[in-house]
Amino acid sequence: MMQLDAEKQMRRRKRKNTIFHILFLSSTLFGIVALALLLIQILVDGLGWLNWDFLTNNASRKAEKSGIKAAIFGTLWMMSITAPLSFIIGVSTAIYLEEYAKNNWFNRFIQTNIANLAGVPSIVYGLLGLTIFVRVFGFGKSVLAGSLTMTLLILPIIIVASQEAIKAIPGSQRNASFALGANRWQTILRVVLPSALPGILTGSILSFSRAVGETAPLIVVGAVAYITTLPNSVFDKFTVMPIQIYTWANLPQEEFHNVASAGIIVLLLMLLTMNAVAIFLRNKYQKKN
Amino acid sequence: MARMKQSKNAKELNSFMQKKKGIYSWDRMMPIILATIAGISVLTTIGIVVILITESAGFFQAVSITEFLFGTQWTPLFADPKFGVLPLIMGTFMITLVASIVALPIGFGSAIYLSEYAPRKVRNFIKPILEILAGIPTIVYGFFALTFITPIIKMVIPQTDLFNALSAGIVVGIMIIPMISSLSEDAMNAVPSSLRNAAYAMGSTKLEVALKVVVPASFSGIIASFVLGLSRAIGETMIVTLAAGALPNMDFDFLKSIQTMTAYIVTTSQGDTAYGSVEYRTIYAVGITLFVITLIMNILAGYISRKFREEYE
Amino acid sequence: MSIVQIKDLDLYYGDFHALRNVSMNINEKSITAFIGPSGCGKSTLLRTLNRMNDMIDSVKISGAVSINDTNIYNPTVNVELLRKEIGMVFQQPNPFPKSIFENVAYGPKIHGIRNKKQLDEIVETSLRGAALWDEVKDDLKKSAYGLSGGQQQRLCIARALAINPKILLMDEPTSALDPISTLKIEELIQELKGDYTIIIVTHNMQQAARVSDQTAFFLNGEVIEFSDTSKLFSNPNEKKTEDYITGRFG
Ligand SMILES: Nc1ncnc2c1ncn2[C@@H]1O[C@H](COP(=O)(O)OP(=O)(O)O)[C@@H](O)[C@H]1O
Ligand SMILES: [Mg+2]
Numbered sequence: 113m114m115q116l117d118a119e120k121q122m123r124r125r126k127r128k129n130t131i132f133h134i135l136f137l138s139s140t141l142f143g144i145v146a147l148a149l150l151l152i153q154i155l156v157d158g159l160g161w162l163n164w165d166f167l168t169n170n171a172s173r174k175a176e177k178s179g180i181k182a183a184i185f186g187t188l189w190m191m192s193i194t195a196p197l198s199f200i201i202g203v204s205t206a207i208y209l210e211e212y213a214k215n216n217w218f219n220r221f222i223q224t225n226i227a228n229l230a231g232v233p234s235i236v237y238g239l240l241g242l243t244i245f246v247r248v249f250g251f252g253k254s255v256l257a258g259s260l261t262m263t264l265l266i267l268p269i270i271i272v273a274s275q276e277a278i279k280a281i282p283g284s285q286r287n288a289s290f291a292l293g294a295n296r297w298q299t300i301l302r303v304v305l306p307s308a309l310p311g312i313l314t315g316s317i318l319s320f321s322r323a324v325g326e327t328a329p330l331i332v333v334g335a336v337a338y339i340t341t342l343p344n345s346v347f348d349k350f351t352v353m354p355i356q357i358y359t360w361a362n363l364p365q366e367e368f369h370n371v372a373s374a375g376i377i378v379l380l381l382m383l384l385t386m387n388a389v390a391i392f393l394r395n396k397y398q399k400k401n
Numbered sequence: 402m403a404r405m406k407q408s409k410n411a412k413e414l415n416s417f418m419q420k421k422k423g424i425y426s427w428d429r430m431m432p433i434i435l436a437t438i439a440g441i442s443v444l445t446t447i448g449i450v451v452i453l454i455t456e457s458a459g460f461f462q463a464v465s466i467t468e469f470l471f472g473t474q475w476t477p478l479f480a481d482p483k484f485g486v487l488p489l490i491m492g493t494f495m496i497t498l499v500a501s502i503v504a505l506p507i508g509f510g511s512a513i514y515l516s517e518y519a520p521r522k523v524r525n526f527i528k529p530i531l532e533i534l535a536g537i538p539t540i541v542y543g544f545f546a547l548t549f550i551t552p553i554i555k556m557v558i559p560q561t562d563l564f565n566a567l568s569a570g571i572v573v574g575i576m577i578i579p580m581i582s583s584l585s586e587d588a589m590n591a592v593p594s595s596l597r598n599a600a601y602a603m604g605s606t607k608l609e610v611a612l613k614v615v616v617p618a619s620f621s622g623i624i625a626s627f628v629l630g631l632s633r634a635i636g637e638t639m640i641v642t643l644a645a646g647a648l649p650n651m652d653f654d655f656l657k658s659i660q661t662m663t664a665y666i667v668t669t670s671q672g673d674t675a676y677g678s679v680e681y682r683t684i685y686a687v688g689i690t691l692f693v694i695t696l697i698m699n700i701l702a703g704y705i706s707r708k709f710r711e712e713y714e
Numbered sequence: 715m716s717i718v719q720i721k722d723l724d725l726y727y728g729d730f731h732a733l734r735n736v737s738m739n740i741n742e743k744s745i746t747a748f749i750g751p752s753g754c755g756k757s758t759l760l761r762t763l764n765r766m767n768d769m770i771d772s773v774k775i776s777g778a779v780s781i782n783d784t785n786i787y788n789p790t791v792n793v794e795l796l797r798k799e800i801g802m803v804f805q806q807p808n809p810f811p812k813s814i815f816e817n818v819a820y821g822p823k824i825h826g827i828r829n830k831k832q833l834d835e836i837v838e839t840s841l842r843g844a845a846l847w848d849e850v851k852d853d854l855k856k857s858a859y860g861l862s863g864g865q866q867q868r869l870c871i872a873r874a875l876a877i878n879p880k881i882l883l884m885d886e887p888t889s890a891l892d893p894i895s896t897l898k899i900e901e902l903i904q905e906l907k908g909d910y911t912i913i914i915v916t917h918n919m920q921q922a923a924r925v926s927d928q929t930a931f932f933l934n935g936e937v938i939e940f941s942d943t944s945k946l947f948s949n950p951n952e953k954k955t956e957d958y959i960t961g962r963f964g
Contacts, residue, residue: 121826122795129608133518139510140519140527143582146575147534150545157548201441208435222439224703225446231629231699232692233636235663236449239688242670243452264445271442295428318536325538328638328663332670332684354540354639361544361643369548376541387536391529521771595808599870602764602802603821603877604794613824618811 154380158373166374170340171356175367180375183356185342186255186335187324187382190352193259194266195320201263202270202319203312209271210278211300230268237265238332246333253334256346261333262326266319273315277308310397317390321383327354353379453692456685463679469686475649475660477683478674484683486690488649492566492659493635493691496645499570499655500577500634505627507574508581512623515582516589517611528583535579543643546572551644554656564646564658572644573634581630588622588706589615621709625702632698636691638663662691717742717881717911718763723777725758725935727770732758734935736777740928745903745912747922747943750932750958756915759932760883763913764800765793781881798825801874801910803884807866809858809873814841814850817858817869821877836876844872845902864895871902882906884914888921900925919959923947931955 169179205226213219241261251257281304289299305312335351343350353375360372461469464484472485511531515524551568555561592615600610616623646658647668660668666684674680716739725733733755740746748756758767765786767773778785786796798821809817818837827833837854841847846868850861858869867887874882884903888896903912903925916922922929923943930940931954939946939955950956 118795118825119792122792125606125609125794125824126792129606132608132611133514136510136514136518139507140514140582142507143511143534143575143578144527144530147530147537149549150537150541153545153549154541201438204435204438205442208432208439212432212435213439222443226442227703228696228699229442229446231632231695232449233638233663233695235636235638235666236453236688236692238670239456239666239685240445240449240452243456244448247676267442267445295426297428297431300431321536325536325540327538327540328642328667331667334670354538357540357544358639358643361540361547369544372544376544379538380541383536383538387533593808595804595806596810598766598804599802599808599810599873600820601769602766602797602800602804602883603824603874604797605824606794609824613820614810 154373154376157370158375158377161370161374162377166371167378171351171359175365175371178360178368178371180353180356180378182339182342183351183353183375184378186339186350187352189255189343189346189350190259190262191320191324193256193346194262194323195316197259198263198266198270198319198323199316202267202316203274205267205271206274206278206312207300207305210275211296211304226268226271230272234265234326235328235332237261238329240264241329241333251347253336253349254347255343255350257333258330258335258350258352259346261329262323265326265329266323269319269322270316273319274308274312277311277315278304280311281307310393314390314394314397317386317393321386321390324352324383324386325354325379327352327358330355331358353382449692453685453689456682457689459677460679460682460686463682464686473651475665477669477680482680484686486662486687488651489660489662489665489687490690491651491653492641492645492649492661493663495566495653495655495659496570496573496637496641496661497631497634499567500574501627501631503571503574504577504581504630504634508578508626508630509585509623511578511582512585512589513611513616516586517607517615531579531582534575535583537576539576539637539639540643542572542576543569543640546640546644558656561656562646562658564644564648565656566645566659567655569641569643569645570655573637573640576637576640577630577633580633581626584626584629585619585623588619588626591622592618621705625706628698628702628705632695632702635698636663636695638667642667662687666691715741717782718913719778719780719783720759720762721778721780723759723762723775723779725755725762725767726772726774728772732935733762736935736937738930738937738940740911740913742911743907743909744927745907745914745925747926747929748913748915748932749917749919749922749929750938752917754932755935756917756932757885758935760802760885760913760915763881763883764797764802766802768793798877799879800881800883801871801877801879803867803870803874803882803887805886806890807863807870809861809866809869812858813855814858814861814869815854818872818876821873825877840872840876841869843875843906844868845898845905846872862895864891864898867891867895867899868902871899875906879910881911881913884912886915886917889917896921919947931958933958 166179168181169177170182172178209219209223238261241257245251245257245260246253285303285307286299289303294302330352335355336349339349339351357372357375357379360368360375469484469486471487472483473487474483474485475488476483515527519527546568550571551563551565554565554568596614596618597610600614605613641661642664645661645664647660647664648658649660649665665687669684718740720736720738723733723736724731736759748759750756761767762775762779767775775787779787781799784791810820815837818840819833822833822836827836838847841850846865849865858866861869888899891899900921903914906912914926926943928941929943929946931938931946933954939950939952946955947959950959
């Protein structure tokens with residue numbers, strides 16, 4: 113009797129486990145299905161519009177003539193400032209925090225501050241850029257203002273990623289260098305950074321892709337939607353791919369939604385390439401260890 | 402002769418005592434240079450706080466804080482403008498509510514699956530897909546909401562507006578799933594396997610190990626991931642700008658157009674409001690409200706995970 | 715009389731042959747010690763007895779392990795119910811981050827006991843059984859992490875007793891403890907012998923000699939010698955056993 117009860121109860125517990133297993137699995141599949149639907153829809157709508165003209169035309173009021181050239185160049189212009197600048201500032205900050213900073217209140221404050229900056233909504237960075245770079249510094253609605261805003265936006269991400277990479281270098285390597293008579297800076301330059309570089313690059317590329325995909329703060333700092341000339345200098349007005357897509361998506365005509373899909377394909381391809389490079393670096397690095 | 406040789410040797414041996422570092426050596430300069438650069442992140446914070454306060458100060462000279470915080474109408478561009486921020490907060494709240502109904506259970510469930518159930522191969526396959534999902538720009542999600550989710554909702558409930566809170570909220574939810582899932586999973590992975598072994602050795606099923614041992618032991622980390630996810634939903638901009646419309650209201654109707662704080666800032670900064678006017682300054686007043694709300698949530702999340710951090714002995 | 719029968723057991727971790735053709739019978743309500751140098755397969759064999767090895771993907775097993783004449787690797791065997799019959803105590807004390815009470819009540823609860831009075835009773839009996847009751851009876855609601863290492867290990871024993879097992883597996887239960895706590899646990903093991911079949915892994919030969927009735931000596935996944943403890947330590951049959959117990963290697 114007791115034995116029977118126990119078995120019955122056990123069957124119930126097993127069944128419950130199976131049901132929840134299925135539920136948990138479905139939750140995980142939900143994200144995958146959503147991703148698949150999103151990609152399929154965009155490919156179906158956009159592939160037909162994707163051709164050489166689309167890549168080499170500027171914006172137009174006619175869907176057939178619309179192209180993404182100005183937006184691609186705008187994104188490239190912006191990243192040519194944002195990427196090196198955020199990399200230098202981010203890695204320097206990370207080196208300072210990991211290799212030099214003592215555990216005092218000021219350095220803890222910087223660390224907390226960085227963590228909080230990472231959680232500030234991107235639109236608030238837009239307000240910061242609009243006020244400081246566009247107005248106070250007088251850069252206007254230019255490539256420069258947009259690039260600097262994006263630099264500040266992705267800075268916390270690069271800093272944290274670089275810190276992780278630097279932390280992963282075992283202290284024994286540093287000690288070996290010190291024991292040979294190297295000073296701290298030599299040790300950082302010749303031992304720590306070379307080992308941490310793949311990790312730092314991976315993290316940096318991933319945050320660059322965040323900058324490439326951002327829309328809202330650039331709208332606020334005044335990157336314009338309808339543009340038919342490419343920027344010639346950092347003080348020129350510009351647009352970027354996500355804003356161009358936003359503009360097309362906002363138009364009521366159905367054809368422009370297809371144009372937007374084509375634009376999204378180009379954007380996703382660019383991000384995919386960046387991610388592939390990052391993953392390639394990461395794998396190459398992991399194999400070495 | 403012998404003595405001289407000896408003293409010379411002693412000199413060589415002690416050479417380390419004589420060589421002084423140059424004052425301008427890299428080793429001395431670098432920490433100062435790096436610390437200065439590290440200050441940029443502090444300046445950023447100061448910049449954000451100062452511009453939000455100074456620019457919205459102008460706004461609050463024209464509009465009382467009480468009217469702003471408790472007014473139920475937001476019509477800054479009307480001839481008789483009203484500056485009650487509650488409709489925008491309501492819009493943000495509705496989006497966050499829908500998003501959390503979607504994202505909390507699904508993110509939590511998938512975290513349990515990945516940390517407790519999934520065989521290693523499956524996990525190695527699924528994790529990168531979730532990372533891709535997390536890396537998709539929000540403008541793409543917004544487009545997805547507008548052109549895929551909204552038509553489906555309209556098919557089921559025909560009277561739904563083209564722009565509505567439900568569609569945008571669902572997609573914001575989808576967007577934050579990877580974040581909640583991976584942060585919760587990190588918390589669960591931090592539970593030592595010795596606790597799982599103890600529970601299995603007593604005859605627990607996987608579900609019992611997950612829900613009675615792992616989840617209670619990582620509870621604070623899970624809650625922190627929820628709070629961070631919601632904070633992200635509150636700050637999300639492009640999905641709501643594209644799919645939820647631009648009609649601030651207090652109706653609490655998920656099938657109608659609404660406006661969130663973030664969408665208001667984007668939409669208004671696109672328009673031609675005159676620099677320095679009260680209308681122009683509304684974006685800072687709304688911005689500081691948004692900033693304070695998300696800051697509180699982020700600090701709360703940090704506090705929860707630090708204060709209630711489980712120490713496993 | 716024997717409660718556990720192991721026959722021709724081989725175990726592989728992937729390609730690594732961790733247990734080689736192990737056969738032995740373990741007597742009911744006795745204490746059996748597994749000794750041998752580190753890495754020789756003692757813990758692995760212990761984990762085959764409650765099928766904890768199931769959770770390691772690379773494990774492949776052949777041969778038979780029977781408990782009360784039922785092969786526990788038979789596909790119809792319910793692993794959870796099997797483990798309910800077999801308590802396990804680990805090398806490191808591993809209490810849950812819960813109260814003392816909840817730690818002990820965990821097992822009975824998952825196995826379906828809801829009644830508060832019944833749970834109270836089980837918790838008290840188990841804690842008494844683990845010689846911990848007097849030390850913690852006023853602190854049942856307090857976190858288990860407030861206890862000392864030795865107390866935590868006795869709590870883990872109480873937790874294992876609470877599911878009312880027939881067999882108690884202990885994997886180096888005192889290796890993380892100080893000498894005084896070790897002594898207490900050894901005394902406890904002696905007391906538990908009347909009610910449970912105890913199998914204890916130890917790399918401490920004195921401990922094996924002090925507490926056990928029978929001892930198995932392992933080397934490289936093989937059982938070299940399995941006999942009465944007094945015989946094995948005073949007059950071993952095998953040269954390798956003698957080398958080991960006289961400290962010539964390991
Ligand atoms: N999960 C595992 N995967 C692969 N090999 C393992 C695993 N666990 C143990 N081993 C190997 O099996 C052998 C026996 O291990 P174990 O039973 O833990 O030894 P003991 O408890 O006697 O010290 C060791 O060589 C060990 O490296
Ligand atoms: Mg062992």
